[in-house]
Amino acid sequence: MKQEERRFQTRNRLLEATKALIHEKGCHSITMKDIMEKSQLSKGAIFHYVKSKDEIFALVLQERLEETNQRFMAEVEVNEKTFAGPMHKIMLSLSSLEASNEVTNMVLVYLLGKENEPAVAEVLQRFYERSVQLSRTWIVTGQQHGVIPQSVNADKTAEMFVLISIGMRVRSSFPAISASFTSADFSDLIVNQLQPE
Structure with a gap:
């Protein structure tokens, strides 16, 4: 077995075990021994x-x-001249923003509670920057393929989408919230921003 393949398998085992533990115990209760x-x-x-x-x-x-990025880019390769296919891959992930038991929502809320620790602050900054970068890439890709107008400001729109998604993730941790802005509304907002009539 090649070293690269071994690395991938080890990393995958580590992530799968951690995600299972988060579902079982929540972020706060997990120890390195558990992992x-x-x-x-x-x-x-x-x-x-x-x-x-x-x-x-x-x-x-x-x-x-x-x-999410890999699914989007794979769909662009197949349907590069359409908006619907690649955006559908993004839309599929939006409902998870509302799920209180979704692992990445739990992790984000946990890490936000530790933002004053330098290592965690760095992790959060990298996550935010990468989220904005990918959102911007998806918008620019759509513009390059002629399915998103050039008039859409990719930087501002990408950051707005990330801010909303983080807000929805955090809101998912609040008990018994009756949300009037849902993932379906977010999906509509994305479509309206990226394909203005």
């Missing part, structure tokens, strides 16, 4: 990739962003 037992990885194997539990949580956030 080692669930993943069946040694402390050394884990610390080869990360320095702390918070860094593992950051990888969980990063993984979701990259998965």
